[in-house]
Amino acid sequence: xxxxxxxxxxxxGAGFHGWQRQPSELTVQGYLExxxxxxxxxxxxxxxxxxxxxxxxxxxxxxxxRAELGIPTEKIPMVVNNALxxxxxxAYAISPVRILEAEDMPxxxxxxxxxxxxxxxxxxxxxxxxxxxxxxxxxxVKEQLDVDAMAEGARHLVGTHDFKSFEASxxxxxxxTVRTIYDAVIDAQESTDPMGHSGRDIKLYxxxxxxxxxxxxxxxxxxxxxxxxxxxxEEMENIISTADRRCAGHTAPPYGLYLAEVFxxxxxxxx
Amino acid sequence: xxxxxxxxxxxxGAGFHGWQRQPSELTVQGYLExxxxxxxxxxxxxxxxxxxxxxxxxxxxxxxxRAELGIPTEKIPMVVNNALxxxxxxAYAISPVRILEAEDMPxxxxxxxxxxxxxxxxxxxxxxxxxxxxxxxxxxVKEQLDVDAMAEGARHLVGTHDFKSFEASxxxxxxxTVRTIYDAVIDAQESTDPMGHSGRDIKLYxxxxxxxxxxxxxxxxxxxxxxxxxxxxEEMENIISTADRRCAGHTAPPYGLYLAEVFxxxxxxxx
Numbered sequence: 001x002x003x004x005x006x007x008x009x010x011x012x013g014a015g016f017h018g019w020q021r022q023p024s025e026l027t028v029q030g031y032l033e034x035x036x037x038x039x040x041x042x043x044x045x046x047x048x049x050x051x052x053x054x055x056x057x058x059x060x061x062x063x064x065x066r067a068e069l070g071i072p073t074e075k076i077p078m079v080v081n082n083a084l085x086x087x088x089x090x091a092y093a094i095s096p097v098r099i100l101e102a103e104d105m106p107x108x109x110x111x112x113x114x115x116x117x118x119x120x121x122x123x124x125x126x127x128x129x130x131x132x133x134x135x136x137x138x139x140x141v142k143e144q145l146d147v148d149a150m151a152e153g154a155r156h157l158v159g160t161h162d163f164k165s166f167e168a169s170x171x172x173x174x175x176x177t178v179r180t181i182y183d184a185v186i187d188a189q190e191s192t193d194p195m196g197h198s199g200r201d202i203k204l205y206x207x208x209x210x211x212x213x214x215x216x217x218x219x220x221x222x223x224x225x226x227x228x229x230x231x232x233x234e235e236m237e238n239i240i241s242t243a244d245r246r247c248a249g250h251t252a253p254p255y256g257l258y259l260a261e262v263f264x265x266x267x268x269x270x271x
Numbered sequence: 272x273x274x275x276x277x278x279x280x281x282x283x284g285a286g287f288h289g290w291q292r293q294p295s296e297l298t299v300q301g302y303l304e305x306x307x308x309x310x311x312x313x314x315x316x317x318x319x320x321x322x323x324x325x326x327x328x329x330x331x332x333x334x335x336x337r338a339e340l341g342i343p344t345e346k347i348p349m350v351v352n353n354a355l356x357x358x359x360x361x362a363y364a365i366s367p368v369r370i371l372e373a374e375d376m377p378x379x380x381x382x383x384x385x386x387x388x389x390x391x392x393x394x395x396x397x398x399x400x401x402x403x404x405x406x407x408x409x410x411x412v413k414e415q416l417d418v419d420a421m422a423e424g425a426r427h428l429v430g431t432h433d434f435k436s437f438e439a440s441x442x443x444x445x446x447x448t449v450r451t452i453y454d455a456v457i458d459a460q461e462s463t464d465p466m467g468h469s470g471r472d473i474k475l476y477x478x479x480x481x482x483x484x485x486x487x488x489x490x491x492x493x494x495x496x497x498x499x500x501x502x503x504x505e506e507m508e509n510i511i512s513t514a515d516r517r518c519a520g521h522t523a524p525p526y527g528l529y530l531a532e533v534f535x536x537x538x539x540x541x542x
Contacts, residue, residue, distance in 0.1 A: 010466060012403045057404070059466055081401075094406040100466075130352075132283045133328070135365040137404065194529075195281060195330055195371075258465075 127199020145227030171213025222249030398470020416498030442484025493520030
């Protein structure tokens with residue numbers, strides 16, 4: 001019986017050229033499709049919810065696929081994860097990609113089209129000292145950031161707006177640049193890095209019904225510019241209303257960004 | 272004036288084939304020598320204290336070199352770190368290698384031969400769930416470890432012993448396999464990984480006057496075998512006294528190992 005399976009996938013994006021399959025680059029989708037196709041002896045084509053950029057990480061990417069498999073759906077994570085670990089060199093290898101969950105979905109379900117929202121987390125390290133182990137995982141900002149200004153700026157994002165100012169060129173054409181941000185919260189925690197240097201972990205938690213190309217990275221860069229005093233927090237509304245990318249701040253680097261969660265409307269799927 | 276300079280160096284070993292220069296592999300020593308030689312327009316040859324294996328990390332490797340430099344010693348970290356960051360791709364890059372400190376030393380000082388001890392830290396993650404971000408940084412052990420058994424085993428190591436049972440073949444010939452361990456402590460902390468899964472960070476802090484080839488990794492593997500109940504803690508003395516590698520436990524993987532600190536006897540250097 002042909003099933004429609006929804007996977008929840010975590011990955012360390014450091015070694016990958018993003019999610020989307022490319023002919024000659026290592027990507028998460030390409031890697032996972034190759035391993036799964038070999039394992040299940042049938043061509044697996046994944047429909048991912050988010051085309052994360054090179055270096056971007058995921059706690060909970062989602063992808064669906066249709067196939068006839070010889071095993072129960074709940075065994076998929078174990079079987080695929082064993083193959084993924086085996087595909088790595090070294091006896092104790094942890095795979096950079098891991099299936100967290102597999103669920104049977106209705107026949108017409110599609111992981112991307114049926115998604116009603118996503119949460120991203122952006123991780124900034126605000127400290128004098130540079131930690132070599134942060135390299136692929138956080139955006140290091142040396143100058144002291146004004147967290148209150150960043151939090152105030154983030155609050156202006158909440159609601160339904162045209163977010164064209166926060167869209168990079170080069171994305172896929174979209175019908176509209178209007179999106180709804182449900183939540184945009186800044187959290188700051190004092191912490192000591194493994195080198196023994198103190199600093200702050202500043203995280204942006206942002207939830208919305210959808211995001212434009214590079215939108216979270218441009219929002220983060222703009223909030224950092226607010227934190228540095230380069231832009232006043234009350235400017236945020238103007239930046240939105242101009243619908244002009246040049247009015248927003250810089251683009252934060254990919255490696256501080258984590259796709260945290262993808263949401264579905266269960267009641268709608270059950271209709 | 273020709274100076275003798277001692278560097279303190281941190282590195283993320285994940286992308287390197289260890290410390291020691293090799294003709295056709297990327298190593299920390301080779302990379303740093305190349306960048307520094309270009310920068311100072313004179314051949315820089317580093318004498319490192321520890322030939323860390325491929326994948327092993329350092330919070331505080333030490334290396335000395337003799338050269339005539341055009342800049343004051345205290346400026347070396349800033350100048351070299353700027354070059355190291357610039358040598359990386361991307362506008363916000365953090366270098367995997369970083370000079371933490373540079374000090375002038377007496378003419379005859381040698382970072383390795385004058386070292387009187389080292390501290391290593393070995394990081395184990397003991398949790399049901401596998402975290403993709405741990406991949407290059409901790410040894411993941413799924414089965415619940417008995418931390419008390421591990422701590423008891425570690426205590427047997429303290430003192431002056433022949434550690435031949437904990438030496439891998441393939442190292443450089445040594446005059447003696449007798450070493451003194453000053454301290455071997457197990458620390459366990461409950462913590463939640465970035466994926467939201469709980470578990471324990473178990474760390475071995477081990478300090479000694481010197482370590483044989485793969486000694487910390489074999490000690491760690493043996494302590495894990497104690498923690499798993501495969502070896503009784505009181506066996507530790509027997510394992511030492513047999514002076515037979517086959518009696519000790521498995522070799523823990525390189526990527527959980529951190530060279531934390533190298534010690535010098537300052538009073539001796541000032542004689």
